[in-house]
Amino acid sequence: MNAPATAEQLAMSKAADAQQKPARWQRSTVLDVRHWTPEVRSLRITRPHGFRFTPGHYVRLGLEDATGEAVWRPFSMVSGRDEAELEFLTLVVPEGPFSERLRTVVTGSTMLVENFGLGFLTLDQLAAGTNLWLLASGSGIGPFISILRTPALCDGFARIILVHSVRHAAELAYADEIRQIAASPIIAGRLHYIPVVTREALPGALNARIPALLEQSLLQAHAGVDLELAHSRVMVCGNPDLTRDMRAYLAARGFQSSRRGVAGQMAFEKYW
Ligand SMILES: Cc1cc2nc3c(=O)[nH]c(=O)nc-3n(C[C@H](O)[C@H](O)[C@H](O)COP(=O)(O)OP(=O)(O)OC[C@H]3O[C@@H](n4cnc5c(N)ncnc54)[C@H](O)[C@@H]3O)c2cc1C
Ligand SMILES: NC(=O)c1ccc[n+]([C@@H]2O[C@H](COP(=O)([O-])OP(=O)(O)OC[C@H]3O[C@@H](n4cnc5c(N)ncnc54)[C@H](OP(=O)(O)O)[C@@H]3O)[C@@H](O)[C@H]2O)c1
Structure with missing residues (x-):
């Protein structure tokens, strides 16, 4: 029978697993921010490699702070299924954790995008x-x-x-x-x-x-x-x-x- 793994061994094995597993998300670059009103904006971002969705789906988007900690929220795709870029319509709500970060997003900002779309509005x-x-x-x-x-x-x-x-x-x-x-x-x-x-x-x-x-x-x-x-x-x-x-x-x-x-x-x- 194998000796029980030490805490250090467990941590190393977890880190090795994390390296092998494909990331759940990819980084995208914001290409354009269109303001309909000061709070209502459309964002166009680069489409992550291999990203698939059905029109009506949403995807979780992440915005990181300076320490790299991300806040994640779901957003519906506005873009058509086969468009080269992804587009979202966003509302900045008062005192919302994601909204606070969304206010600072400009062309060239980075967003995190999970790997696939989800949902039943299809x-x-x-x-x-x-x-x-x-x-x-x-x-x-x-x-x-x-x-x-x-x-x-x-x-x-x-x-x-x-x-x-x-x-x-x-x-x-x-x-x-x-x-x-x-x-x-x-x-x-x-x-x-x-x-x-x-x-x-x-x-x-x-x-x-x-x-x-x-x-x-x-x-x-x-x-x-x-x-x-x-x-x-x-x-x-x-x-x-x-x-x-x-x-x-x-x-x-x-x-x-x-x-x-x-x-x-x-x-x-x-x-x-
Ligand atoms: C499946 C799904 C898809 C979504 N798609 C979109 C989308 O395409 N575009 C979008 O702007 N938001 C969308 N949302 C809402 C979005 O995920 C966030 O909740 C929103 O951006 C606010 O995040 P927050 O952290 O600033 O505030 P939160 O703490 O998430 O919300 C604070 C409060 O703001 C209000 N609120 C939140 N979202 C909205 C909204 N969209 N319109 C009006 N009031 C709102 C509610 O009163 C809520 O209690 C979606 C949510 C879900 C569950
Ligand atoms: N929209 C903005 O530009 C803006 C700006 C700053 C802050 N906010 C904040 O964002 C939140 C709301 O944003 P929002 O205006 O996009 O969404 P909303 O409140 O859901 O309003 C959007 C539309 O839905 C209607 N509606 C609301 N409740 C309804 C119901 N029970 N049944 C049928 N229709 C309903 C509204 O009508 P009524 O007008 O009759 O409610 C309005 O026509 C609030 O927290 C607000 O303070 C919004």
Whole structure:
């Protein structure tokens, strides 16, 4: 029988293991920071070697301090599946540990990126359907941009209704790009964009929270289609109170999340 390993031997074996295991993350360089508002920014970073994801996924990003200690948080990819770089939409929240570091990020900064994307806000979680409803609040628009930037994924849907609810008009990130995608021949009139601005009036935008707009059938009227079980598939992303209320709204109408490999009619990602 072998003699029990000493603490020193255990430490050496752990260090050897760590050297052999591939790192869980890689370093990326920030290529561009775009400010939509002082707090809402898009970051483009180098795509780590071999990084794979499905549009709708998130990945954990790390920001180190001067001692090399990292704070990690999940962020949804905005970039299309095959883009050469990765893009993220970020909100700086007051007194957030990651946000404090995010404030200092500029072109040339280093970010840590875990090796693969994760999550269930992907189209393969949904059964085939006719109308795809994408409902986002705040920075929750990000994964839907990734889906729209990979248009082949949307081929099966006759209509895509993208609703983005923000407090102020300036936070309607990607609005111009969404309109360009809507006008592109690939999407060919199938994308219907409905901006919602809740704390100021903006011509062309609706002005109440998403669940209230649905209860009043205002979103359905704007989209020109009903939101019902037979033909609709729904994804919701952002504020956890919105995802909770939408889950209840949809469940009451017979919608189900995917379960044990069986595709459903609704999928959610809550950001906090
Ligand atoms: C699966 C997943 C994906 C995410 N993807 C994104 C993303 O693409 N973009 C993004 O900006 N954030 C995203 N988040 C949130 C993000 O991971 C951090 O929570 C956020 O950056 C704040 O980190 P923090 O350490 O500064 O504050 P935290 O301590 O993490 O949060 C403090 C508080 O800030 C508020 N808050 C946190 N995130 C948000 C937000 N996005 N919008 C509004 N209020 C918020 C909440 O009230 C929260 O309690 C995601 C979270 C999850 C779980
Ligand atoms: N957005 C910014 O630029 C900014 C700047 C500084 C700090 N912050 C901080 O960031 C946090 C919130 O950021 P945010 O504005 O991106 O996210 P948010 O509070 O989730 O608001 C985004 C959108 O979601 C709506 N919403 C909120 N709760 C909802 C619910 N239960 N059901 C349906 N819709 C709902 C909001 O409507 P209502 O307007 O009706 O709430 C708004 O239209 C706060 O801590 C805030 O202080 C944000």
